[in-house]
Amino acid sequence: AQSVTQLGSHVSVSEGALVLLRCNYSSSVPPYLFWYVQYPNQGLQLLLKYTTGATLVKGINGFEAEFKKSETSFHLTKPSAHMSDAAEYFCAVSDKGGGADGLTFGKGTHLIIQP
Amino acid sequence: DAGVIQSPRHEVTEMGQEVTLRCKPISGHNSLFWYRQTMMRGLELLIYFNNNVPIDDSGMPEDRFSAKMPNASFSTLKIQPSEPRDSAVYFCASSLRSASPGYTFGSGTRLTVV
Numbered sequence: 118a119q120s121v122t123q124l125g126s127h128v129s130v131s132e133g134a135l136v137l138l139r140c141n142y143s144s145s146v147p148p149y150l151f152w153y154v155q156y157p158n159q160g161l162q163l164l165l166k167y168t169t170g171a172t173l174v175k176g177i178n179g180f181e182a183e184f185k186k187s188e189t190s191f192h193l194t195k196p197s198a199h200m201s202d203a204a205e206y207f208c209a210v211s212d213k214g215g216g217a218d219g220l221t222f223g224k225g226t227h228l229i230i231q232p
Numbered sequence: 233d234a235g236v237i238q239s240p241r242h243e244v245t246e247m248g249q250e251v252t253l254r255c256k257p258i259s260g261h262n263s264l265f266w267y268r269q270t271m272m273r274g275l276e277l278l279i280y281f282n283n284n285v286p287i288d289d290s291g292m293p294e295d296r297f298s299a300k301m302p303n304a305s306f307s308t309l310k311i312q313p314s315e316p317r318d319s320a321v322y323f324c325a326s327s328l329r330s331a332s333p334g335y336t337f338g339s340g341t342r343l344t345v346v
Contacts, residue, residue: 151334160236160323160337161275207275219265219277219288220335 119144119212123223131231136180136195138226140208143189150191151209151220152182161207167191178202203230234258236338238324244344250312253341256305257326265335266299266309267323275323281307282329314345 124139142148149168153161165176172184178201182193191208205227209220237256245251257264265280279289281301289299296315301307311318321342327335 153337158339160325160339162337163334166334219280219291221277222275224274 119148119210119221121208121210121221121223123206123208123226125226126224127227127229129229129231130198132200133197136193136198136202136228138193138206138208138228140182140191140193140223141189142191142208142210144210144212146212147186149211150182150184151211152176152180152191152193153207153209153222154178155205155207155225157204164193164206198228198230200230200232203228236324236326236336238322238338238341240341241339242342242344244346245314247315247345248313249345250310251314251318251343251345253309253322253324253343255307255309255324255338257307257324258336259305261326261328261336262304263327263329263335264301264307265325265327266307267325267337269321269323269340270319278309278322311343314343316345319343319345 120143122141151166152164154164155161164180165174167174167184175181180195182191184191205225207225208223211220239254263282266278268276278291279299284301299309321340323337323340325335325337
């Protein structure tokens with residue numbers, strides 16, 4: 118069975134500082150990996166995804182993530198935090214591929230931006 | 233494109249009452265998912281459909297929960313009878329099966345059972 122672990126339920130950074138949100142996964146097959154963002158009282162929005170090919174994936178709003186198979190990790194980064202980045206971030210995995218199967222989500226990391 | 237549309241946005245009901253949540257997927261999408269979000273358990277996949285057919289309902293917590301997709305543009309999630317522990321945000325999401333992975337979420341229905 119696949120699973121996702123997000124280290125740190127809350128992460129606080131200063132505006133302009135590096136954002137690093139950690140995600141580790143387990144999967145018996147090469148995974149498809151995702152990061153979603155959720156703003157208050159809204160649904161989840163896809164930030165970026167890894168399917169195959171280049172292991173460094175760029176997403177929206179200046180975020181990127183790197184798939185490291187040897188570390189079973191898919192950490193999310195952004196060089197310079199902005200106040201508008203404050204939200205809940207979810208890492209997710211699918212080991213079946215395609216758009217037709219359910220994703221397994223981590224518990225989420227609440228990103229706090231300090232002015 | 234109006235996105236995935238869920239209704240109602242908020243629902244407050246008394247324990248024992250029937251609750252029906254509704255979802256309209258993105259036009260042309262052929263996969264639909266129902267998720268439940270709580271503080272304790274995070275996001276849980278309840279059930280998903282491909283081409284209107286339920287594929288995996290192993291996440292449906294109890295027989296009190298049922299879901300239907302009578303056509304490609306509409307799905308319902310019903311809870312009968314409802315209990316306070318069903319209080320959560322319920323999300324619907326849709327995708328195009330043949331497309332690259334990942335899907336589009338609706339804004340959710342916040343259910344409160346008192």
